[in-house]
Amino acid sequence: MNYPKGVKQVNNNSYIRYDNRGMGLESDINLTNQYYVDKGIAYIYKKPTPIQVTKVDYKNSGMVIKEAFFKEPSTTDYNGLYNGMYIDFEAKETNNATAFPLANIHMHQIEHIRHVIDNGGIGFVIVRFTKLNKTYILLGRDLVDFVDKKERKSIPIDYFATNGYIIKDGFIPRLDYLSIIKDVLGGCADGKKEKNY
Amino acid sequence: MNYPKGVKQVNNNSYIRYDNRGMGLESDINLTNQYYVDKGIAYIYKKPTPIQVTKVDYKNSGMVIKEAFFKEPSTTDYNGLYNGMYIDFEAKETNNATAFPLANIHMHQIEHIRHVIDNGGIGFVIVRFTKLNKTYILLGRDLVDFVDKKERKSIPIDYFATNGYIIKDGFIPRLDYLSIIKDVLGGCADGKKEKNY
Numbered sequence: 001m002n003y004p005k006g007v008k009q010v011n012n013n014s015y016i017r018y019d020n021r022g023m024g025l026e027s028d029i030n031l032t033n034q035y036y037v038d039k040g041i042a043y044i045y046k047k048p049t050p051i052q053v054t055k056v057d058y059k060n061s062g063m064v065i066k067e068a069f070f071k072e073p074s075t076t077d078y079n080g081l082y083n084g085m086y087i088d089f090e091a092k093e094t095n096n097a098t099a100f101p102l103a104n105i106h107m108h109q110i111e112h113i114r115h116v117i118d119n120g121g122i123g124f125v126i127v128r129f130t131k132l133n134k135t136y137i138l139l140g141r142d143l144v145d146f147v148d149k150k151e152r153k154s155i156p157i158d159y160f161a162t163n164g165y166i167i168k169d170g171f172i173p174r175l176d177y178l179s180i181i182k183d184v185l186g187g188c189a190d191g192k193k194e195k196n197y
Numbered sequence: 198m199n200y201p202k203g204v205k206q207v208n209n210n211s212y213i214r215y216d217n218r219g220m221g222l223e224s225d226i227n228l229t230n231q232y233y234v235d236k237g238i239a240y241i242y243k244k245p246t247p248i249q250v251t252k253v254d255y256k257n258s259g260m261v262i263k264e265a266f267f268k269e270p271s272t273t274d275y276n277g278l279y280n281g282m283y284i285d286f287e288a289k290e291t292n293n294a295t296a297f298p299l300a301n302i303h304m305h306q307i308e309h310i311r312h313v314i315d316n317g318g319i320g321f322v323i324v325r326f327t328k329l330n331k332t333y334i335l336l337g338r339d340l341v342d343f344v345d346k347k348e349r350k351s352i353p354i355d356y357f358a359t360n361g362y363i364i365k366d367g368f369i370p371r372l373d374y375l376s377i378i379k380d381v382l383g384g385c386a387d388g389k390k391e392k393n394y
Contacts, residue, residue: 043312045272050245052261052350068262075242079276084317120281140383143331 016109019099025093025128025135028174029078038081042178044080044087049073074108082178085185086121088113089177097131099154102147110147113140122185126167126177129157136164137180222290222325222332226275232370233279239375241277246270271305273320279375282382284319285310286374294328296351299344307344310337318394319382323364323374326354333361334352334377 034044055067067178076090090113105125107194116123123140138155146155165180233239252264275285287310289301302322314321322339335352339360343352362377 037312040315043316043318045309047272048245048247049250051248051250051265053246053248053265063267065262065265067250068250068265070260070262071245075244081283081313081316081318084283086278086318112242115234115344116278119240119278121240121283144220153295178357195240 002075017066025091025126025175026077029091029126029177032173033078033080033176036178038128042082043079043081044078046078047075072106072108074106075112076109082122082181086116087178087181088116088121088123089126091126091128092170093128093130095130096154097129097157099156101154102128103153110144114144117141117144122181124181126175127145127160127164132157133169135167135169135175136160137167137177138164140186209307219305222288222323222372223274226288226323226374229370229372229374230275230277233375239277239279239284241275241279241375243275244272269303269305272309273306279319279378283313284375284378285313285320286323288323288325290325290327292327293351294326294352294354296359297324297326298351300350307341311341314338314341319378321378323372324357324361329354330366332366333357334364334371334374335361335383336381 030046033042033044033046036044050071050073052071053065053067053068055065057064057066078091079086079088081087089110090105092100094104096101102111113123113125117140125138125143127138127139128135138160142159143155146159147154165184167175167177167180169174181182223359227243230241230243233241241274247268247270248265249268250262250265254261254263273285275288276283276285285346287302287306289297291297291301298361306366310320310322314337322335322337322340323332324335325332335357339356340352343349362381364372364377368374
């Protein structure tokens with residue numbers, strides 16, 4: 001059973017959601033995004049988790065949702081702006097040391113990234129191989145190319161090493177992924193680019 | 198009591214959420230966005246409603262959220278891409294025939310629009326005066342300018358007439374707001390622009 005990020009079992013039948021747990025890739029990205037905003041470098045934010053609400057009660061203290069369901073995400077976790085460019089990405093961790101299983105990304109999310117790059121945005125995934133302590137950016141075009149071939153159900157780490165870009169860990173910012181994007185775009189800062197990513 | 202869009206009271210103490218009700222501004226925008234995607238014109242999508250989940254139960258059929266709360270939105274309802282440009286907007290209807298009360302937009306949403314335009318994106322609000330059957334675009338810069346003056350708690354319709362742009366109703370697409378954005382940007386289709394909106 002895969003629980004959404006931040007949901008933790010507290011007994012046999014009850015679960016509590018802890019946000020801002022301060023660990024892992026998501027936390028690194030959130031801290032980095034805050035750094036980007038503070039420095040005026042970029043504005044990247046996390047989208048809400050999609051939830052289907054089916055029942056709501058009204059109490060004195062306000063409205064309480066009494067029944068709802070996590071929906072399959074149709075877009076990615078993060079998007080925003082960097083030097084006028086549209087940035088959009090999904091971030092995933094895997095314990096697998098040799099490959100990234102595509103089951104970790106929903107088909108709707110891959111189609112979302114395809115729409116993003118087809119419409120002139122910068123789409124990518126950030127994948128952390130936790131056992132290897134390596135974090136890669138794989139650009140949307142390379143992700144979509146791999147998926148379209150339908151040859152394998154996971155992306156080998158060699159594919160990341162060949163087509164992706166390592167993001168070095170840092171202190172401040174924690175995970176400077178936009179420096180990679182800047183380099184990939186040839187360091188242009190005015191939003192112009194020659195091809196789709 | 199203001200319920201989120203699509204939440205309807207069914208008895209004294211129970212509320213049910215109906216999505217896709219097929220009415221009003223939100224429906225017009227969703228249909229228009231689908232048209233834009235189908236025609237390859239743009240990719241604009243609705244963000245999920247932000248919800249704080251506090252209790253989750255596990256049943257045979259899957260996970261069920263048993264307690265959650267609607268959070269105050271920190272971003273806007275819609276964003277996406279048009280000709281490589283970052284598009285971001287909030288859509289609101291008002292029954293007020295003379296002004297748009299600023300209480301309808303959260304301060305976090307206005308700050309979000311400020312971030313968007315400061316980082317080179319196109320931010321705006323779409324406001325429909327239902328009694329007048331008029332729908333306006335007001336660009337982010339004009340919205341932020343008005344709010345920063347702190348003179349009034351609502352934006353008079355004259356301000357929309359002077360600084361905004363009427364969106365004509367249509368059949369297909371229902372509400373062609375991007376044609377306004379294209380005109381405002383001087384018809385440039387390559388994402389270049391001279392100033393912040």
